[in-house]
Amino acid sequence: MKSLMQSAKNWLNILPEKLQTMKRNSENIKDPLFRFFEREVNLGCTLLVQIRKDLVDIAHVCEGSKKQTNDLRLLIDDLVKGNIPRSWNRYKVAEGLTVIQWVVDLAERIKQLQDVSRVTNAGGAKELKSVKVWLGGLFIPEAFITASRQFVAQANQWSLEELNLQVTFANKGETLKADDCSFIATGLKLQGGECVDNKLSLSDSITSDLHETCLRWNKIDPMNPPTLAENDVTLPVYLNQTRVDLLFTLDVSTSGEVATLSFYERGVAFITSYLSG
Secondary structure, eight states: OHHHHHHHHHHHHHSOSOOOOOOOOTTGGGOHHHHHHHHHHHHHHHHHHHHHHHHHHHHHHHHTSSOOOHHHHHHHHHHHTTOOOTTTOOSOOOTTOOHHHHHHHHHHHHHHHHHHHHHHHHHOGGGGGGOOEEGGGSSSHHHHHHHHHHHHHHHHTOOGGGEEEEEEEOOTTOOOOOOTTEEEEEOOEEEEEEEETTEEEEEEEEEEEOOOEEEEEEEOOTTSOOOOOTTEEEEEEEEETTOOSEEEEEEEEBOSSSOTHHHHHTTOEEEEEOOOO
């Protein structure tokens, strides 16, 4: 119990004390990006309040100043075993994570949402367009891709079917700039390959970090959609390295040094989070 009490206090120190909700009005609720981030922030707020309350209660139980309830008994049982309590685990993560890994990761997710909430409340929903998004730190990252597509379609009065996703990867130390139809993502990783000058090649390294990634929605003719070039491949983007949850796919140019089939045979893929049990 002494060990659990110390752990609870440590986790309380790791987790931010609060997360400010986003201010909604009649204008920003029309923005697909605002609606997406509002859902993320609201889930983060709910989780943070519940987890901090649970940890305070557990610390009091360990100190003997609070009686155990059935709910607290179940929480304590999970935490002593190093498991993530079911009532906390409200979004997809890799199987086998310890509660310590999960709490540290959640703290980083909350910090990203704090930044999102702060810039939005200070400058309005328009500021969301310039936020560099850590995809792996979102509760539902695939929903961000959908929201970004809706944003571009709405801003330009285009249909969703007229939009095709194009990706550009920055070299190390390079900074990408987003235009009206693009968004900057961070934290993507490439398994089985490496990317130089926006072209992929095979690599013996298990995983390589990608620096900033520009996701751009281009207008196309849906009756005559673009086809892959000779040295292009379509690769999956997975939630994490377990490769259980496919988020979306990206068409990427290769260096042409090997046949494109080799990328599929080697299982080259992108992941948004390297965290796993």
